[in-house]
Amino acid sequence: MDMKNTKNLAVAKAQFNLLFPYVDKWVALNNDKTKVVASGGTIKEVEYKLAKNKQKASELMYVAPFDKYFVPICA
């Protein structure tokens, strides 16, 4: 495995550890995207939790399942 792939695999493992508990949910990430500061089933729920806890986030993202791929197959 080359250096890039080794590094990316380490990043992937870190992403897995960070986000796996939140699969199929929305999360708010801190500035350096190393911590989930709020999560919920909807964007509104995440925004509500951020406001309630007076937390800041850099980005909201939906955590797609890690055991599935996106392919536009049309039958």
Next chain:
Amino acid sequence: MRVVKAFAFRVIPEINAQNQVIGITERPYLPLKIKYPRSHQTSQYNISCLVDSGSDVNLFPADMATSVGINFSKGEPRRIIGIGGIEIPSFLCSDIQIILPWGLKFSTEIQFSERQSVPLLGRKGFFDYFEEVIFNVKNSSFKLVYEK
């Protein structure tokens, strides 16, 4: 003036049935906000969207519409066909601004669906705003190129 903005692909873990990381998938995500001028509301936070050259149109979760005061169900009914030939209902809404993190904004149309989770930026309404959208797989990055 030609403007080029570059972004790294996001590294996504690939896991097996035992939940072990067995590899990676790289995906081109772009954070953005949407603004609905009619409601004077803008997304509070950047939302990570997938830049999807395989998608004909922009397709966002309905949740993103309601978060900025768009009554998406009043939009034009549309049908989206996608993975596995599965068809989902969507609603086409116009006059929505996309605001990119460096301040670029443009008005576009977005289809919203309660059956969609990942926000998708498609060719009509996103790619067609740019002169070029370049995917550099070896560098794990993509570029948006436009004239200012």
